[in-house]
Amino acid sequence: MKDIIQSLSESEKNCPHHIAVQHNHEQLTYKELNQYSNILARMIQETDRPIIAYGHMSPFMIVAMIASIKAGCGYVPLDTSLPQDRLHTIIKKMNPQFLINTTDENIEQFELNVIDINTIKNNTCELTFESKIKADDIAYTIFTSGSTGEPKGVQISYKSLNDFTRWMVDLNQLGEYQQWLNQAPFSFDLSVMAIYPCLATSGTLNLVDKMMINKPKRLSEMLDEAKINVWVSTPSFMEMCLMLPQLTETKYASLKEFFFCGEIFAHRTAKMLLQRFPSAWIYNTYGPTEATVAVTSILITEDILREYNPLPVGAPRPGTSLILGHNDELIITGDCVSMGYVYDEIKTNKVFKKANNQRAYHTGDKAEQRDKQWFINGRIDFQIKLNGYRMELEEIEFQLRQIDCVKEAVVVPIYKDNKVTQIHAVVVSNRPNHIDLTEQEMTRDIKGALKEHIPEYMIPKKIHFTDKLPLTVNGKLDRKKIAEGVN
Structure with missing residues (x-):
């Protein structure tokens, strides 16, 4: 496969009027994407510092990304949902020369060269730009x-990035010119899983904004209009979408492939999705940001569902090796591993090492290998101690999700004087299946079921019931907000 910039040039030549990116009624063709990114690359070509790409789901965020790669300086994506103090912290650390503003906001407070969409659009001359970026x-x-x-x-x-993109293109069963869905904000690396494999195969990238996440009806309308073929999201986002009864293969016959990353893909969610889309390819993947989005994958089938619960995250991709360190910590080695944390030597040296003469990243994830498949068994730092007992919160969550009347669950530690004194569970019940049960009766049933699988000391002291669990802007469970609601 050609590299990303070469692939875009080929797409401009072979299908110039094919839509490359769209969000609502805003679209860019492959010719426009390449031309606008050439114009912007020319504007920023002298900088040796990464540009800031600021916005939400504007197609011009993709223009900024491609332009920065062509110019050889790279980019830092910042979403509009980020708090002001976080934006300032990041911008101060990066000390960029340019910020590309794809919003209508006035952001002069950042005191740097701001380039807006109109500045790029108003430059009407067609030009070529020789990509300056090198492999390293x-x-x-x-x-x-x-x-x-x-x-x-x-x-x-x-x-x-190119190695990851090639791997994703190889996993993709559908080939070129597909309609891809991207749920993740660009400041979350899950978006990389949709952006570059889509563009490398002359696909159309369809962007899901935060309004669609909060209003599933808007998402449903987008699915109707776009005829999505490839879906990329967090499992939590899919769990929310499965609440739409019409999300089935019968209704959306074009939807043939799913990629999930970013958090645990629950067995129950995978089973329901495969029941709804029996002809689809459904991939569970795993990887930290520090190892270029994802490093393992497995195709979820009926056989896999029957054999494993929890689900494996699969086998490593080419050029990547997984080994176990102290306390069964997963260590990732290979070219996928990040160059380290920018301007932070202390934190970099703490988790980035060398193994077998390759870059290695110590993930903090507990893992094991069985049947040539890798399994993630929670976080080392998700361990807590309660009354002297060490326990994994994710193990309790897993056991909760196996209970018939529980749809989703999060376990929250309760602190007093920096010490865990209790654990509580926040549960979404499987109503209307259990509509006749009171919360007191469900609490009794849940605790009774837990006693069959985990020690007494791991059973949550209290169980709180809610209609739905909040998500972060990245589509993951918002554990901080959930904990605030309990404490």
């Missing part, structure tokens, strides 16, 4: 939450 150059830097409260900038090289 940083293509993008995505900021993730840090345990100290300060975000960490994960740097991914152009080679790593």
Whole structure:
């Protein structure tokens, strides 16, 4: 496969008027995407610092990304949902020369060169631009939450991005010119799983904004109009969408492929999705931001569902090796591993090492290998101690999800003086199946079922019931908000 920029040039030549990116009624063809990114690359070509791509689901965010790769400087995607202090922290750390503003907001407070959409559009001359990026150059830097409260900038090289894209293109069973759905904001690296494989295969990238996430009816309308073929999202987003009874193969015959990453893909969710879309290819993948989105995959089939619960995350992709370290911590090695955290040598040295003469990342995830498949068994730092007992919150959540009257569950530790004194569970019940039961009766049934599988000390002290669990802007469970509602 050609690299990303070469693929775009080929698409401009072979299908110039094919839609490359669309959001609501805003569209860019492959010719427009290539031309606008050439224009912007020319504007920023002298900088040696990453640009800031600021916005939500504007197609011009993709223009900014491609332009920065062509210019060889790379980009930092920042979503409009990020708090102002976080934006300022990231921008101060990166010290960029340019910010590409794809919104209608006035963002002069950042005090740097701001280029808006109209500046790019008003430059009407057609031009070519020879891509300057090299394999080891940083293509993008995505900021993730840090345990100290300060975000960490994960740097991914152009080679790593191309290797990941090739792997995704190989996994894709549908070929070129497909309609791809991207649920994740661009500041979340799950979006990379949709953006570059789609563009590398002359597909159309359909962007789901936060309004659609909050109003499933809007999403339903988009699915009707776009005839989506390939779906990329978090499992939590899919769980929300499965509440739409019309989300079936009968209604959406074009929807043939699903990719999930970012969090645990629950067995129950996978089973329901396969029942709704029996002809579809459904992939469970795993990987941290620090290893270029995803490093393992498995095709979910009836046989896999029958054999495994919880589900495996699969086998590693080419060029990547997985090994176990102390306390069964998963260590990822290979070219997929990030160049480290930007301007943060201490944090980089803590988790980025060398193994077998290759870059290695210590994930903090507990893992095991069985039947040539890898399984993730929670986080090392999700361990808590309660009354001297060490326990994994995710193990309790898994057992909760196996109970018939539980649809979804999150376990929250309750702290007093920085010490865990209790654990509570927040549960979405499987109503109307259990509509006749009171919450007190369901609590009794849930605790009784848990006693059959886990020790008494791991059973939540209280169980809170809710209609739905909140999601973050990235489509993951918002554990912080859930905990705030309990404490």
